Amino acid sequence: MTIQPKSALRLKTNWTPATDGESLAYSLTLTNLSSKPMQGFKLCVSGPARIDPAAVVEGGSLTARLSNHSELSPPASFVLEPNASWTVTARGLSYPLRHWTDGANTAYVALADGTTLPVAVAPTQAKGDNAPLKRGAEIYPVPTVAPVPVAIVPWPNNVSISGRAPVPMGFALKAKGAEAEAAAATFGELVDGLFSVEGIVRPEAEGGLPVSLSLADDFGPEAYSIRFAADRVVVSGRARNGLLYGLITLGQMLRGARHHPETFLFPAEGEIRDEPALGWRGTHLDVARHFYGTAEISRFLKIMAWNKLNRFHWHLSDDEAWRIEIDAYPDLTRIGAWRGHGLPLPPLLGSGPARTGGYYNKASVRAVVAQAGRLGIEVIPEIDVPGHCYAMLQAIPELRDPAEHGFYQSVQGFPNNCLNPAREETYQVLETVLDEVIELFPFKRIHVGADEVPIGAWSGSPEALARLTELAGPEAAAAHARRLNVITNHHGADDIDGSGAAVLQAQFLARIQRFLASRGCITGGWEEAAHGDVIEKEKSFLNGWRSVEVSAALAGRGYDIVVCPGQVYYLDMANSPAWSEPGAAWAGWSEPQTLYEFDPVKGWTDEQKKHFLGVQCCIWSEPMSDRGVFDRLVFPRISALAETGWTKPERKSWERFKALAGLMPILYGIAAVG
Incomplete structure (x- = not known):
């Protein structure tokens, strides 16, 4: 260091x-x-x-x-x-x-x-631990003898190939029709961004092997096949995304055979037929705790696509910052996007006294969304409310109840950080903000957070207590008022189920969901959005982050669930319990093999599995001011998650994955030393 x-x-x-x-x-x-x-x-x-x-x-x-x-x-x-x-x-x-x-x-x-x-x-x-500190991705070496003859991550459903052909110099793509042409253009953009000097796409004059793109109706929307012959390859699929995934598989095979010819081959004949096991194969990125510029987001999306991940959950606001331009409220970014000594937001999580931070203007957001769409990735923006709003409230302090007094504290140590659900101004501002957000994100899934509201939230607000009296009676309001100035949230997020805070949040979420539904949107939330069972299950989905058991219970209640338990799928958690490893530990630790072999629906009933949308890893950024730490924590675990989302459980193999994972790209290119 x-x-x-x-x-x-x-x-x-x-x-x-x-x-x-x-x-x-x-x-x-x-x-x-x-x-x-x-x-x-x-x-x-x-x-x-x-x-x-x-x-x-x-x-x-x-x-x-x-x-x-x-x-x-x-x-x-x-x-x-x-x-x-x-x-x-x-x-x-x-x-x-x-x-x-x-x-x-x-x-x-x-x-x-x-x-x-x-x-x-x-x-x-x-004290007592002097091991060298670790940073940089752990790159698994490619063995001389691998369990499989071709390099593909995630592994396909069916691989029936034979023979060894000369390794092509690259591919000359032959596309007819708009869908095929779009897939070919995107693949060219993808490999040029990830492996710019390798010439994976090149004309026949430069030795490119002809690859024909063929549309066929007998495929699922993300399915594809690859047929190999002596002088050409044919990639087939029903739509652009399937064709793109076929090309990605082909590109991975080429790179494996080119860089490790002693281990991998390029087949002379045969076929690969493939489609994903799960429809939701996601990655969340927290850009509030640490800011990532659009160049970083762009490369990250390319890496997601190379792993055949298809959902990007963009965590755009939190206590520490607000990261998206809103025309109606310029102070959200003028104040909420920056930290520094003497500013409303002080230096946090490793930012120094100088003004630092950033935000995405609308042109940048549109560019990110367009690129993601080309790569087969749908973008889900998150505006985290009603909790985690310290930055928003610094920018728009008039959202507070003017008579509010005392304090409550969030698990991360932010005082009075929740939007007040009893104030009409709250909904006026949020609906304006969300209208601007909706216009930017065509997938029409808007995530509203709803996590980690402190149990004492709004206990000093006369307006909130009056609303709670209407909703739950005077005894509930009096009990909630007694939580004022009581420090909770020392060692974990409060369980607010059944509390006055939960009653008020439920009313808030029901209204926000009605608004989003009126705009044709599905509402996303963390699992706490289920408090009170007030949101419409048919128009929502939840991210289950505490445990598989909690997610199963919510699925049993009829909620569509994306499984992302913190103990395994939170990539800010360290790779091992050693002090020398970077990362957090509040949820435990998870080495790549643990993540790879984890069953996200273990113990679920068939009825519960009907509400299983898929899996998602979450990249919370608190420990990642050092980008070498980012690479160590995210890679190769993101590829292990990708294989859980794509490959059928009975076809998974840790030994095979470990032999292939070293060929996958990493964001900053920082590898572990020694």
Whole structure:
């Protein structure tokens, strides 16, 4: 690992787990390597770790805290002399540190005159664990002898090939008709973006093997076949997406035979017939915690298509940021898209004191949606409401009940972060926002979040308590009011089922769904959207994130379910429990083999399986300020998820997958060292 940019100030952080005789210790040591003493300063740090507001702090004090942004002050009159150090230790965190990326990854010093000084930060060290810190994708080596003769991920339904043909230089695509021409053009765009110098698509004059694209009616919408002959290949399908998937399979076979001729071949004859096991094969990407520019999104979509994934769940808003342009409310991006010292949103999750962030303007969104469509990917935008709205409320503070008092706190440590369901202004703003969103996303699936509303939400709002009295009676309102100023959400999202918060959220969601249905849209939500059973099941779907058992129960109640349990399909979770691995740990950990072999419908009844839409991995971005960490956490697990979505369970094989996965592209091209 490398230290951050040069500075006269250095920060080292150390983690000591709790023992029987001593509480946990998160120690931060600031060293002044300049020639000048420093006084009247505050040390500002951010990273996934959250110092608990009630923590005992030794050597200083916690003077401000918003989620993972903490300001620590030394004792009054303290002077940090040149070449001296100051250590402050917090004995209380919102969750114990498990991996090196949990600790502070950005710091700066704020001076009394309002200026800031940069601080170089080293990765957090854990007591007793000095293993080299890992980053970069784990690339499985391609073996000399593989279980199969061709390289294809995800593996097809039926492979009946024989013989060994000379490996083509590339493919000369012969397309007739609009669907075939569109598939050929998209495949050319895809391989040019992922493997630009390999010339996978090239004319016959440059050695391209003729590949004919043929439309046929006896295929499903994503199905295809490939027939091999001595002098040409024929790819058949009913529609553009099937033809594109056939070409992707062909391209993977070519690359395998070209790069590893001792292991893989290009067949002389035979046929491959293929179609996906599941209709929903998705990936979620959180762009609120860390921003990804359109160039990154574009390449990510290409990688999704190369894995035959077909749903992109774009998480565009959260407490930490708002990332999509809304003409009616420019402050959403003017304020909500940026973080920095002195701004309404402070540095969070590793962003520094300078103004940083970004958002997608409407032209960029349209370009992303159009590209995704060409690649066979439907885009589902998420505007996360009524919780996770801290950034939105900083931009539009008039949405708050003006008489609201006290606090409630979310699981991530954001106070009073929920849109008020009792205010008519809430619906006026949201309907305007959603109308602009709907216009940009033709798939007509709009995800509204509905997750992790704190159990104390709106307990200090007279308007909300009055509405709760109407809905559930005065006793329910009185009980809810008693949750005011009570800190919950320390070690996991509150279970709000049956609470006053759940009653108010249910009313909110029912109204939002009616609005979306009036615009011809299906409403998506995380599993908490089922509280109260008020949303119309025929016009909605849920993402089940807690466990397969919870998802099965919701399917049994009639909800269409996309399975994405955090323990396995959340790709921000670390690959192993080792401190040297990056990532989070609140849901556990999941190595690629565990994810690959996981059964998303284990124990489901046939009736429950009728509501099983498919699978989705979720990329939450909290630990991913380092793009090498992104590559390590996402690859090859995204390909393992893709094979679960495409390949029938009885045809899956971990040994085969492991032999082929090393040929799959990764986003930033950062591979693990050693």
